[in-house]
Amino acid sequence: MDHDLRLVYFPVRARGEPVLLLLVDSGVPFELEEIPLVTWEQWKKTRQITNDMFPYSALPVLHARHTMTEHGPKEFVLGETSAILTYLDETLDPAGTALAGKLPLEVRVRIQMVKEAALFAMVRVLGMSGSSEWLAPPQRTTIWGVVNRFLTDTENALSELEKSIRVVPFRTDRLTGMTAAAATTISLVTQLFPSTRGMLGNDGEYKRCGQLWTAVLERPRIASYWKENKIEAKPWSITEFGTAEWIARAVAPKL
Numbered sequence: 001m002d003h004d005l006r007l008v009y010f011p012v013r014a015r016g017e018p019v020l021l022l023l024v025d026s027g028v029p030f031e032l033e034e035i036p037l038v039t040w041e042q043w044k045k046t047r048q049i050t051n052d053m054f055p056y057s058a059l060p061v062l063h064a065r066h067t068m069t070e071h072g073p074k075e076f077v078l079g080e081t082s083a084i085l086t087y088l089d090e091t092l093d094p095a096g097t098a099l100a101g102k103l104p105l106e107v108r109v110r111i112q113m114v115k116e117a118a119l120f121a122m123v124r125v126l127g128m129s130g131s132s133e134w135l136a137p138p139q140r141t142t143i144w145g146v147v148n149r150f151l152t153d154t155e156n157a158l159s160e161l162e163k164s165i166r167v168v169p170f171r172t173d174r175l176t177g178m179t180a181a182a183a184t185t186i187s188l189v190t191q192l193f194p195s196t197r198g199m200l201g202n203d204g205e206y207k208r209c210g211q212l213w214t215a216v217l218e219r220p221r222i223a224s225y226w227k228e229n230k231i232e233a234k235p236w237s238i239t240e241f242g243t244a245e246w247i248a249r250a251v252a253p254k255l
Contacts, residue, residue, distance in 0.1 A: 018119070021183065025222055060081060
């Protein structure tokens with residue numbers, strides 16, 4: 001199918017990153033539109049955020065134009081990261097090759113479970129970034145509890161899924177919403193808690209998480225796009241305390 005895709009999000013990583021990973025890795029043409037927070041707030045005041053353009057009055061949003069009518073291409077607008085990932089999982093596959101539909105229900109819902117858990121953990125952690133003390137005790141301890149539970153449960157879920165599917169994608173495999181969501185949250189974790197990199201190694205307690213994360217970020221299109229667009233230097237959230245620079249200073253060892 002032909003694609004005309006436009007991803008709309010704030011100029012941050014967060015919930016837009018899993019979608020961006022899928023789009024970049026697929027190689028299909030797409031447009032990324034980043035809306036500054038000040039613009040978004042102004043649109044809210046002037047009631048320009050309508051449901052037909054911004055479902056649930058939120059971002060990210062995916063605009064897809066691929067259904068032909070007698071009046072030309074019809075635009076499909078979809079909100080919510082998880083729904084967008086599900087949509088891309090199916091539409092980015094060559095016709096008739098979608099894997100998910102061929103898997104047993106138990107495997108499909110476990111895949112969905114990992115995806116949803118990764119997105120939930122990321123949103124929960126970044127929801128705390130409105131305070132300048134969010135990475136200091138005792139809040140840091142609370143965040144570590146969320147992170148540790150996410151890594152432990154994801155490691156266990158991937159181990160179970162490994163009995164049915166390949167959870168660490170080969171370069172010839174198509175990236176999925178599950179792997180994109182998990183990799184994004186693991187990227188966030190490694191920036192907030194640099195010591196977890198050791199735990200994600202082949203001898204670490206979260207080695208499957210680490211292997212998945214590395215496999216995603218080393219894929220050629222993703223590695224090139226991330227470097228060219230300096231993704232790792234982008235803010236994680238819309239708050240002033242969610243920038244890469246602020247996080248790096250907050251988590252740096254105190255001398």
